[in-house]
Amino acid sequence: MPDYELLELVLFRAIPRRDVKPLARALMDQFGDFNRVITASQSRLREVKGVGDAVVIELKIVEAAAQRMARAKVLQQHVVSSWEALIDYCHTTMAHRETEQFRVLYLDCKNVLIADEEQAKGTVDHVPVYPREVAKRALELNASSLILVHNHPSGDPTPSDADIAMTNKIAAACEALDLSLHDHLIIGKSQELSFRSKGYL
Numbered sequence: 001m002p003d004y005e006l007l008e009l010v011l012f013r014a015i016p017r018r019d020v021k022p023l024a025r026a027l028m029d030q031f032g033d034f035n036r037v038i039t040a041s042q043s044r045l046r047e048v049k050g051v052g053d054a055v056v057i058e059l060k061i062v063e064a065a066a067q068r069m070a071r072a073k074v075l076q077q078h079v080v081s082s083w084e085a086l087i088d089y090c091h092t093t094m095a096h097r098e099t100e101q102f103r104v105l106y107l108d109c110k111n112v113l114i115a116d117e118e119q120a121k122g123t124v125d126h127v128p129v130y131p132r133e134v135a136k137r138a139l140e141l142n143a144s145s146l147i148l149v150h151n152h153p154s155g156d157p158t159p160s161d162a163d164i165a166m167t168n169k170i171a172a173a174c175e176a177l178d179l180s181l182h183d184h185l186i187i188g189k190s191q192e193l194s195f196r197s198k199g200y201l
Contacts, residue, residue, distance in 0.1 A: 003034035010038075014058035023050040035096040038063040044098070067093050086113075086147075087185070087192060094151040094187045100127035102150040104134055106143035107182070115141050129166050135173040145180035155189035159200065167195060 007027060011020035026048050031037045037045075038059050045051050045059065086105075094101055099121060106115040119134060120127050127150060138146055148170065150163075159167075167184045174181045184195040195201045 003028065007034055007037060010058055010062055011055060014054040015052075023048070023055070026050065033096075036098075038066070039096045040098070090149050090185060090187050090192065094149065095189055097151055098153050100150055100153060102127045102129050102148070104137070105147040105149060106138055106141050107145045107147070108142075109144040111145065111182075114143060129170075131166070131169040131173040134170055135177055135179065138174075138179050139177065143179070145182050146174070147182045148184040149187065150185075151187040157186040157188035157191055157193035159186055159193065159195070164200060167200065171201065 007024045008020050011024055015023075027037050027045075028034075030048050031040055031044075040059075042056050042060070045056050090103075094103070101118060102120045103116060103118050105113055106117070108114050117137065119137075120129055129150075134146070134148075148167065152158075163184075163186065167181075170184075171181045181201065182196065183201065186193045186195075
């Protein structure tokens with residue numbers, strides 16, 4: 001089903017007995033696609049004329065459901081054998097955000113995902129990350145390894161010098177504590193970059 005038609009269905013549930021085509025068009029014009037509409041912040045959504053509480057609630061329910069379904073495919077699963085599901089989950093939760101978000105996926109000794117935690121939110125091109133906090137949380141969870149994930153709102157997953165430097169600091173902290181840093185994934189709009197596969201780790 002095309003994005004536009006799917007958005008119309010969601011809007012019709014929020015505001016029945018009303019022609020929702022103009023609002024669907026306005027939202028698509030403002031945000032570009034269905035995923036960016038449902039992941040937009042409430043304040044940004046309310047900037048569009050015709051968006052009220054009912055529309056915001058309906059869109060956020062759809063966003064939460066999509067993330068819950070994607071998360072269920074990876075939580076308590078062996079990450080290495082379900083790598084594609086993990087990538088799908090990361091794209092679902094992060095690819096369409098307008099600001100950078102940094103998450104850490106903590107794994108046990110069998111590479112089963114035991115926690116997925118947002119460590120920081122940032123601006124459109126920067127997110128503050130503290131290696132000490134990442135490592136400290138791994139110890140609290142009794143994790144054996146971790147995967148770093150953050151998004152690039154620009155859509156281009158190419159790592160910046162700051163991304164590389166931050167990853168090296170976390171890798172050093174992990175090594176000192178006998179933790180494995182499996183990878184650092186940068187999520188773009190339609191593709192991702194793996195530090196491991198590109199030789200950065």
